[in-house]
Amino acid sequence: MPISWFxxxxxxxxxxxxxxxxxxxxxxxxxxxxxxxxxxxxDKIERTAPGLVxxxxxxxxxxxxxxxxxxxxxxxxxxDRSGSMSGFYRDGSVQSLAERVLAAAAHFDDxxxxxxxYFDTKxxxxxxxxxxxxxxxxxxxxxxxxxxxxxDYVSAMKAVIRHYEACGATDPAYVVFQTDGAPNNPKAAExxxxxxxxxxxxxxxxxxxxxxxxxxxxxxxxxxxxxxxxDNAGFFEAGADPKRMSDSTLYxxxxxxxxxxxxxxxxxxxxx
Numbered sequence: 001m002p003i004s005w006f007x008x009x010x011x012x013x014x015x016x017x018x019x020x021x022x023x024x025x026x027x028x029x030x031x032x033x034x035x036x037x038x039x040x041x042x043d044k045i046e047r048t049a050p051g052l053v054x055x056x057x058x059x060x061x062x063x064x065x066x067x068x069x070x071x072x073x074x075x076x077x078x079x080d081r082s083g084s085m086s087g088f089y090r091d092g093s094v095q096s097l098a099e100r101v102l103a104a105a106a107h108f109d110d111x112x113x114x115x116x117x118y119f120d121t122k123x124x125x126x127x128x129x130x131x132x133x134x135x136x137x138x139x140x141x142x143x144x145x146x147x148x149x150x151x152d153y154v155s156a157m158k159a160v161i162r163h164y165e166a167c168g169a170t171d172p173a174y175v176v177f178q179t180d181g182a183p184n185n186p187k188a189a190e191x192x193x194x195x196x197x198x199x200x201x202x203x204x205x206x207x208x209x210x211x212x213x214x215x216x217x218x219x220x221x222x223x224x225x226x227x228x229x230x231d232n233a234g235f236f237e238a239g240a241d242p243k244r245m246s247d248s249t250l251y252x253x254x255x256x257x258x259x260x261x262x263x264x265x266x267x268x269x270x271x272x
Contacts, residue, residue: 040106040131048112049131055103055247062251063107066259073174074167075105076160077129078117080179080208081142082151088180088208093242095138097206100250101176102129108174115163118142119156121149121184126163153183154192157203164201172200172271174258180209182216190219197228200271202261204254205235208242230264231257 045056063069077098081089088094098116105114112131118124118141127141156177164173183189193203205220207213213235220235222228234257238245245253265271 038110039108040110040112044112045103045106045131049102049134051135052099052103052106052131055100056106058247059100059104059107059251062248062255063104065252066255068255068259069107071108071262072171073108074164074169074171075101075108076115076117076164076173076175077101078119078156078160078175078177079138079142080151080181081118081120081145081148082179082181083120083148084209085180086148088242089139089142091243093208094142094178095136096243097176097178097238098129098138099134100247101254102131102134104251104254106131109171115160116141117156117159117163118145119152119159121152123152123155123159126159150184151179151181152185153177153179153189154185157189157192157196161196161199161201164199172202172262172265175201175203176206176254177203178206178208179216180207181211182214186215189215190222193219193233194222194228197224197230197232198270200265201232202258202265203233204258205233206242206254207235207237208239210240213237224264225268230261230268230270232261232265234258234261 042053042056045053060069063071079094079098085094098114102114106112113128114130116127116129116138118127124145129137160173160175196203205216207216216235219233222231222233224231236253238250262271
């Protein structure tokens with residue numbers, strides 16, 4: 001499918017608060033609160049998902065540290081199920097990442113739900129995890145899909161974009177894209193990401209395993225605006241045993257580039 005179907009969306013934001021020195025926890029200059037409403041409260045987490053309380057608190061600390069408290073976003077989780085990923089599903093690494101992302105998403109949105117896109121040789125129908133249904137869900141959904149294939153980034157990215165545009169979201173999308181290797185077609189993946197820079201979507205790639213991730217390191221450093229309107233992607237390696245990465249380290253890695261994208265996307269007119 002050609003990528004000409006991408007539609008550029010302009011996102012409304014609320015006006016910044018009273019001029020002056022921002023209080024502790026306020027956004028950095030150029031980062032404004034988007035959308036309306038509030039995050040999921042700690043009280044609700046304690047009532048509906050007590051197993052996520054410590055993760056929710058750790059995510060909150062990282063959000064404050066990176067001046068993202070109060071920022072709204074539609075959070076997505078993209079999961080690689082190529083054949084080489086089987087061990088990470090068996091040992092709980094993918095489930096662990098999903099729980100950490102769900103806890104962070106509770107700070108960005110108030111619905112307590114994260115759409116999940118599985119992909120291998122193709123992208124599958126969008127599933128979801130929620131505060132009321134997350135324990136063991138990643139493995140169950142994975143098993144339901146059957147045979148594991150190759151690594152088609154493009155189909156996964158297009159699935160996210162289709163879902164985001166169809167749902168009518170008014171906040172930007174923050175996509176955690178997990179993989180353990182390079183895509184089937186690097187040139188097509190790069191082209192898709194560059195075109196997607198016109199949309200209010202940030203792609204945070206997370207590498208599992210011992211791959212050198214040359215493609216993703218290159219993608220992370222691809223110049224803007226030479227090749228894309230704005231730098232719309234970040235990348236970090238979670239290592240051969242991702243579960244061992246501490247919550248605080250993982251959340252800092254997830255959040256470190258998102259504030260820069262919010263500023264540059266607003267300056268470029270991708271966000272308004």
